[in-house]
Amino acid sequence: MFSDIKFNKEVPVYIQIKDYIKEMILGGMLQSGEKLPSTREMSSIMKVSRNTIIYAYEFLQDEGFILIKKGKGAFVSQIHVEMQEKWNVNWSTLVNDYAKDSERLDIVKHEDKWEKGMISFKSIAPDENLFDVEEFKKAFLNRMSIEGKKILNYGYAQGYKPLIEYLLKYMKNKGVNTEGKDILITNGFTEGFDIILSSLTKAKDKILCENPTHNTAIKIMKLHGLCIEGVDMDIDGINIKKLEEKLQKDKFALSYFIPSYHNPTGIVMSPEKRVQLYKLLRKYNVPIIEDGFNEELRYTGAHVAPIAALCGEGNGLIYIGSFSKILFPGIRIGWILGDKNIIGYLESVKRSRNIHTSFLDQAVFYDYLQCGNFEKYIKKARKVYREKYEFAVECAKKYISNGQVIGEGGLHIFVKLNGIDARKLLKKCYDKGVIFTPGDIFYTDDKGFDTLRLGFSRVTKEEIERGFKIIGDETKSLMKKN
């Protein structure tokens, strides 16, 4: 006993001794009332300094595991751990439909997984090698020295005030009138969208969106029991005629659109179409949720204002913003901009969900942004991604010659194969060490079986060329079979 303790290098020794003795007490190897070896004895048994043992004993007493009696020694406290008869609950039968659907629709759990050595075009996360970690460190240290203690304690559900102010100005700089509007900070787009649907819809409500659209948005809409009406897209965005047909026929609770570098097609909705869309939804009084996804990753052409910029002082649109697709997605910061009144409700929902988004992250991110780092970063990132984007398009055209390449920017391209089943293709490519995202998961109906999304942000140019060639070759071999 005691002499068999093994130390590791990562954890302070007195903590390891404390935990070791705790384990013996909890496991019943040391009984209540039993006397521990003196600190001198224990120090020679464990071959550590006596001070270390004294320190460990002190902690054990603090935590109520032993009692040190002056001049008499250390004794194990009255610890009650009576293991009870085993109780087996069959959780699978207890979870409700919401949890079951969450699991069923969780593509991370059910899609093919990347294995070492494979080329993966699944990710559209930013390339972390572009992150300016040094500037982020500076922002952290600066914020900590200004208000470190404060930002480590509880904050406010709405968000960190200076960040809210920064983002209001940021939205103004996109041409948005922020009069009468406010911002709620969320844990990324996903939470923003989930909170909005939780607050504004009920099961069986109808919601309009582009078809295809962001798969996470589809998942969340399904989890809320909504009837999703997808509207087909043209090369410059949603088909306005089909949109109007749907609006004439049905009553919709909400609509959801990704006008810039649309996920998964990469299409930028033209300014004219934005105006048409806005007018139509206003006419039928269906509030718009605009997803500002990747708006910052413009590679060419003139600035295109978000639909939110068309509203003026009107309040029929809620904008969800996030830098997560470009910068530091690990800290999960997004925002909702909308009418003050609705933000008030969403704030209470946010508080009931998780009190608030990390104040540390919000404060550090604010510090990082306001020094102009974001502008510098986006300049660099845009250059790198643009080059990669152009290379990816070129390779796709060259190697996947049966496919039609869609998309004007962002971190991915979308390919429409003419009638070839993308899941069959994936299976064959998987065997050759290449994976991608089959396009069907983005569709609200059964279309899209012959489409795929190819994310290029985290692969090298060499991998793009090699991977696309494999996809192209497999496409051709599938064509022959047809």
Place this chain on the structure above:
Amino acid sequence: MFSDIKFNKEVPVYIQIKDYIKEMILGGMLQSGEKLPSTREMSSIMKVSRNTIIYAYEFLQDEGFILIKKGKGAFVSQIHVEMQEKWNVNWSTLVNDYAKDSERLDIVKHEDKWEKGMISFKSIAPDENLFDVEEFKKAFLNRMSIEGKKILNYGYAQGYKPLIEYLLKYMKNKGVNTEGKDILITNGFTEGFDIILSSLTKAKDKILCENPTHNTAIKIMKLHGLCIEGVDMDIDGINIKKLEEKLQKDKFALSYFIPSYHNPTGIVMSPEKRVQLYKLLRKYNVPIIEDGFNEELRYTGAHVAPIAALCGEGNGLIYIGSFSKILFPGIRIGWILGDKNIIGYLESVKRSRNIHTSFLDQAVFYDYLQCGNFEKYIKKARKVYREKYEFAVECAKKYISNGQVIGEGGLHIFVKLNGIDARKLLKKCYDKGVIFTPGDIFYTDDKGFDTLRLGFSRVTKEEIERGFKIIGDETKSLMKKN
């Protein structure tokens, strides 16, 4: 034009110039195709270096607001911002019952607010002056140098692996058998509880809990439409007889308990009672959600194991842990420990809610914990809070002599006045500059109108004495009136 720009010190000058020109373009003061002053001219108008202007113009071109034609100058791009007719949506009529209830039950919005100069006993947040910010900084810098880029990119819904491992060991050190169990990292207790109820209950389900209990838990149970059955408490925890009566009468989906330093009463459920409670719920097969609230803030006596330690390899209990009431609540990190199977479902729900909890925060927190900082911190904090607790009890007994003081630890005491309305008392105290939390918000029925919770973590001893005296005096004056 241009010469009226005003610079501030916080933001780089080129960004201010860029934003200023953007605003003019978006506001229509600069028209599409219009030529901007040359960089030389602009530099003399704005009284900044020419390089600054060149830099600002470059950014404007990058963002698509201007086009720089070599040898010809800079021209405003084709920007379409057509402000549309105002669209007014009446959001208050569109929000659903869930959002309305969230707002209605949001005590931050509806309870009396602290004003400058007041003594507030409302908070039970930790005193941030005890935080060891230097150690936290070290942990941050260490983690950043090891894997800074990685933890700023997307992580996993379940959580940061080393933190999960640390917490599994931490739970083992409380006597919990972690065989067949797993951990999900959440944004604090609140998110953990919300995710569990979202996954395991449906509206109208019955849930058991102590009466009184944590007000945020009551809010979340109500928001899920659950029928809450509160069981009265004795001085050593829940009344077992009353608990069994309820179990005999009704079928319950879940039960929720706070066995240690119970909120709001501060009662520690005795080890014997823990065993009785566990056996009863196993008998009736009602899964337990154990809230590990403030378990760490033991001031006296032997270690009391959580109910989770009674389960052995059984899986009928889900434990929710959080350090938020003691350490760094601003980063919002908590965890759920439970059967691997149920954690799998909860993980998918977490992913559909907000992808994952900040990986930066999880990684830094892990680094902080594994160096033994938590043990050192809790030793210091326990000493400070214990002293304050004892002082608060002493003052309460001295000044609020009509009340019965309940509670054995934690960051608050609970006072039962004999028949005096705590809301009337609050009104009178408010006028004298003292606020506290009226106890009724913790009750699942109409009891508790004559109780109050007094948090002492963020007030000085002097404020405790002065504040409690005011409460005592007002109590006496209300007694006389009765």
